Amino acid sequence: xxxxxxxxxxxAIKHYDPDHEMPEEDLARLIELTKLAPSSFNIQNYRLVVxxxxxxxxxxxxxxxxxxxxxxxxxxxxxxxxxxxxxADPAKYWSHAPQxxxxxxxPAIKPFYEGKEQLTRDEGIRSSALAGMTxxxxxxxxxxxxxxxxxxxxxxxxxxxxxxxxxxxSFMVAVGKQTxxxxxxxxxxxxxxxxxxxxxx
Amino acid sequence: xxxxxxxxxxxAIKHYDPDHEMPEEDLARLIELTKLAPSSFNIQNYRLVVxxxxxxxxxxxxxxxxxxxxxxxxxxxxxxxxxxxxxADPAKYWSHAPQxxxxxxxPAIKPFYEGKEQLTRDEGIRSSALAGMTxxxxxxxxxxxxxxxxxxxxxxxxxxxxxxxxxxxSFMVAVGKQTxxxxxxxxxxxxxxxxxxxxxx
Numbered sequence: 001x002x003x004x005x006x007x008x009x010x011x012a013i014k015h016y017d018p019d020h021e022m023p024e025e026d027l028a029r030l031i032e033l034t035k036l037a038p039s040s041f042n043i044q045n046y047r048l049v050v051x052x053x054x055x056x057x058x059x060x061x062x063x064x065x066x067x068x069x070x071x072x073x074x075x076x077x078x079x080x081x082x083x084x085x086x087x088a089d090p091a092k093y094w095s096h097a098p099q100x101x102x103x104x105x106x107p108a109i110k111p112f113y114e115g116k117e118q119l120t121r122d123e124g125i126r127s128s129a130l131a132g133m134t135x136x137x138x139x140x141x142x143x144x145x146x147x148x149x150x151x152x153x154x155x156x157x158x159x160x161x162x163x164x165x166x167x168x169x170s171f172m173v174a175v176g177k178q179t180x181x182x183x184x185x186x187x188x189x190x191x192x193x194x195x196x197x198x199x200x201x
Numbered sequence: 202x203x204x205x206x207x208x209x210x211x212x213a214i215k216h217y218d219p220d221h222e223m224p225e226e227d228l229a230r231l232i233e234l235t236k237l238a239p240s241s242f243n244i245q246n247y248r249l250v251v252x253x254x255x256x257x258x259x260x261x262x263x264x265x266x267x268x269x270x271x272x273x274x275x276x277x278x279x280x281x282x283x284x285x286x287x288x289a290d291p292a293k294y295w296s297h298a299p300q301x302x303x304x305x306x307x308p309a310i311k312p313f314y315e316g317k318e319q320l321t322r323d324e325g326i327r328s329s330a331l332a333g334m335t336x337x338x339x340x341x342x343x344x345x346x347x348x349x350x351x352x353x354x355x356x357x358x359x360x361x362x363x364x365x366x367x368x369x370x371s372f373m374v375a376v377g378k379q380t381x382x383x384x385x386x387x388x389x390x391x392x393x394x395x396x397x398x399x400x401x402x
Contacts, residue, residue, distance in 0.1 A: 001203060001204055002202060002203055002204065002342060003202055003203065003204040003206075003207035003208075003338050003339065003341060003342035004234065004339065004342045004343075005204075006204035007204075007234050007237050007335055007338065007339055007342075008234070008237060010237070010239075012239055031392060031396055033205065033208050033209070035389040035390075035395065036208050036209060036211070036389070037334065038211075038213055038337075038349050040349075040351045040372075042387065044389065044390050044394075044395060046395065047395055047396075047397060048395060048396050048397065049397045049398075049399070049400070049401075050396060050397070050398055050399070051399055051400075052398070052399065053399045056399055056400065092390075093387075094387070095387065096384075096385065096386070096387025096388060097384055097387065098384055101384070118322075121319075121323075122322075122326045122369075122371070123351070125323045125326045125327050125330070126326050126327075126329075126330040126371065126372060127330075128327075129326070129327040129328075129330030129331050129334070130330050130333070130334045130349075132331070133238065133330070133331045133334035133335060134208055134334060134338075136239075137204050137208065137335075137338060138204065138205065138208055140204060141203060141204035141205045141208075142205075148239050148241075148331075150241045150324070150327075160400070161397075161399070161400045161401060162400045162401040162402070163401060164401050167401075168323075170323070170327065171241075171327060183297075183298055183299055183302070184297065185297070186243065186294075186295070186296065186297025186298065187297060188236040188237070188245065189236075189245050189293075191232060193245075194236065194245060194247065194248055194249060195232055195248075195249050195251060196248060196249070196250045196251070196362075197250075197251055197253070198250070198251070198252055198253065198254045198257055198362070199250070199252075199257065199361070199362045199363045200250075200362060200363045200364060200365050200368075201363070
């Protein structure tokens, strides 16, 4: 499947075969591809919670508007972010780069985020979304469908997955084998409403 | 190019042919594909600022760590979000859906966000990133390279593009024809550091 076809055919699918189990090798490959998403300074601050425990899925569904895909999709990913990823030794993220790049970027990471709580949170949400979009398109390429979700009680979900301090909960992505297609995609807003040339009026 | 190849071969490219101009039909197609990214409740709250004015690009480069791609890429996209998109008439986003879906989801949008400033901002950053990732992979499929960027002074950039109130500035994506490849991609963090099974310890 071409990347253009994947973008054009990806839809938020709500109905999945509850009996389908994703093979371990597919899950590993999906995670490998997701990890190729970019992150600022390569800090890889996204965290992928892979939920397969059926009991936990039931509990999550009960705090996610009782949406069927939470229990019925093959895998439920909960995308989170570690809001302290920038505090680690920069060598962790940059040991592969030429020395002059390491010397320039390594020391820049911590001061860029330090004391900037909103920027740090934005970075967590952004990285998790870059990873989540990559995950959804990779899934499509591997013969799966997906559904991104924000319809849940974030405090209850955080409790159920024991989200640690200094982490943000971003969104969920259900991945599985569809049993019912989405309704026809609606028109997008016209460019005049979402595209701005050079600067706002 | 397959979607898997696009994900695997996309890199943050810093050096572009400054003489390349993106044909209007490529730009229109890239925007069309970007707009297929999902957004919560389909509110399409991302805003794509397409910067081609060379004078403005020079000024942006001066507040973006003097990074060459800001002026040299064919197009500079600045991804923003309208933090009041959820206040519009829901029919704007849902007129395509079956009546029972409209009846259920339409009235849910405003109360979901109302009075929740952090959630609204998260949604803006998330949507802009879902769109930006789609943009980068679509660009790859169309024979372009890209570079996502947060290395800029957000207040100065906001002034230069006259970012309106109730909008968030998220990140930039330069798109163009590369003249120099990226250095080899480094190892990603091991799954043990970014993948959590079922729940955190």
